[in-house]
Each structure stands twice: as C-alpha cells, then as structure tokens.
Amino acid sequence: MTSKDPLDIEYLTHERVQRLIDVVRFCVEEISLTFDQWDEPHVTGPGLYFAIVSGHSVRDYADVMGDDYWPVDISHEVLEDVDSFYDAASEVAMSRDGAVVISVDGVIQKQMVRFLDFTPDTVPQSEHAIEYEDWMGSRHMSAADTSARPEVVTTITLSEETGRLTLFEEGRYVTTPYDEIRDERDMQGDSVE
Numbered sequence: 406m407t408s409k410d411p412l413d414i415e416y417l418t419h420e421r422v423q424r425l426i427d428v429v430r431f432c433v434e435e436i437s438l439t440f441d442q443w444d445e446p447h448v449t450g451p452g453l454y455f456a457i458v459s460g461h462s463v464r465d466y467a468d469v470m471g472d473d474y475w476p477v478d479i480s481h482e483v484l485e486d487v488d489s490f491y492d493a494a495s496e497v498a499m500s501r502d503g504a505v506v507i508s509v510d511g512v513i514q515k516q517m518v519r520f521l522d523f524t525p526d527t528v529p530q531s532e533h534a535i536e537y538e539d540w541m542g543s544r545h546m547s548a549a550d551t552s553a554r555p556e557v558v559t560t561i562t563l564s565e566e567t568g569r570l571t572l573f574e575e576g577r578y579v580t581t582p583y584d585e586i587r588d589e590r591d592m593q594g595d596s597v598e
Contacts, residue, residue: 416459416558417574422509425483426559429455429507430572432491433561434586436498437568443583451498452565454544456520457507460556467518470503475513483511498563504551509558520551535576542566548573 416422433453440450456463480486480493490513497505503517535549548560552573560573568583581589 414459416509419509421484421511422457422558425507425509425511426457426561426572428483428487428490429457429561430570432487432494433563433570434581434590435491436495437563437570437583437586438590439495440568443568449565450568451495451563452502452544453494453498453561453563454504454548455507455561456504456548456551457509457558457560458556459509459558463506463514463518463520463556466551466554467504467506467520470501470517470519473501473503473517474515475505475517477513477515481513483507483513485511498565504547504560520547522547523550536578540567540569545571545578549576549578552576552578 433455436451436453442448443450476493476496479496480489483490494505497517501517503519505517506514508514535553537546537549541549542564544562545564548562548571551557552560553576558574562571562573563569564571568586569580570586571578571580
C-alpha cells in the first residue's frame with residue numbers, strides 16, 4: 406500500500422505488525438499440520454479466517470456473525486501469549502464460522518463477523534485487481550475482497566477442505582498448500598523467532 410501522506414503509517418512494513426502477521430500465520434500453519442485427515446473424502450478439517458485491521462471499527466463493512474465469538478477469556482491479544490492464542494484459534498477452527506478481527510496492536514475483537522461484499526459505490530480504487538482462482542471458496546473470495554479495503558492490512562485463511570493457508574494483501578494473495586506447509590516446516594523446524 407502506497408502512502409498518500411507522509412504521516413500515514415505503512416503497516417505492511419511496520420515491524421510489530423509484521424511480527425503479528427508472522428505469529429498468526431505460524432499458528433494457522435500449525436493448526437493445519439495437526440489435522441491428519443486432509444486426504445480423506447467428506448472430512449471437514451479446521452477452518453479459519455483472520456483480518457488484521459488498522460481502523461477503529463469494522464461496522465461499515467461487516468455484520469455480526471450470530472453467536473460466534475472469539476474466546477477472549479483464553480486469548481485477547483495475539484502477541485501477549487502465543488500459546489494461548491494458538492489454543493483459542495484451534496478451538497475456533499473446529500467450532501465456529503466467520504472472520505476473526507485483529508487490530509494492528511494485536512487485540513482480538515470478541516465478536517466474529519461476516520464481511521460485506523462490495524457494492525458498486527464501495528469498490529476500492531486500487532492499482533491491483535482483486536485476484537480469484539477456481540480453488541477459492543466463499544471464505545477465500547471474501548478474504549481477497551476484504552484485503553483490498555484501505556483499513557485492512559492482511560487477511561489470512563485456512564481452508565477446511567484442504568488445509569491450504571492463504572495470505573491476502575491488497576486483493577492479491579500468496580497461497581501455500583498443506584503439503585508445502587508440511588515440507589517447509591520439516592526443513593525449517595518448528596519455532597517462530
């Protein structure tokens with residue numbers, strides 16, 4: 406994201422925000438790796454959708470997701486206790502639907518949300534077109550759209566069908582299938598620096 410004003414904060418290159426994104430990504434990868442039935446037909450695994458946002462509210466482009474809540478009693482801030490964040494994410498991945506909103510300071514919103522589709526008057530003016538692929542389901546397409554919003558730094562998804570992790574920024578994505586996550590982790594070890 407290119408700054409329009411010299412006082413704008415570049416969250417995509419901000420050290421603490423990058424650490425936040427790295428920790429969320431690592432935990433999502435770990436949740437994918439702990440599920441060992443990805444190859445079995447008709448089996449649904451853990452699924453996740455995180456949005457890291459810079460604004461003070463998502464109410465203009467999200468609706469509450471019923472009674473789906475992030476367990477703030479387990480983890481209310483990502484970087485405060487990564488193990489607790491992982492435990493909460495593991496619980497949510499198997500039992501809840503919707504997106505988890507995390508502010509750039511790492512605080513997790515209790516209410517899970519459904520991000521709204523763009524309307525003709527809200528389509529972002531971006532130098533990049535939003536990218537979609539045939540393998541993307543509704544969670545991934547929502548994450549792609551949501552990542553194009555100026556208030557959203559990054560969205561991260563875990564496919565409940567394949568274990569694929571996808572990171573979206575400004576409507577573009579980088580995706581890592583389960584087999585690649587496993588192979589990369591085997592080569593790198595298991596720790597976040």
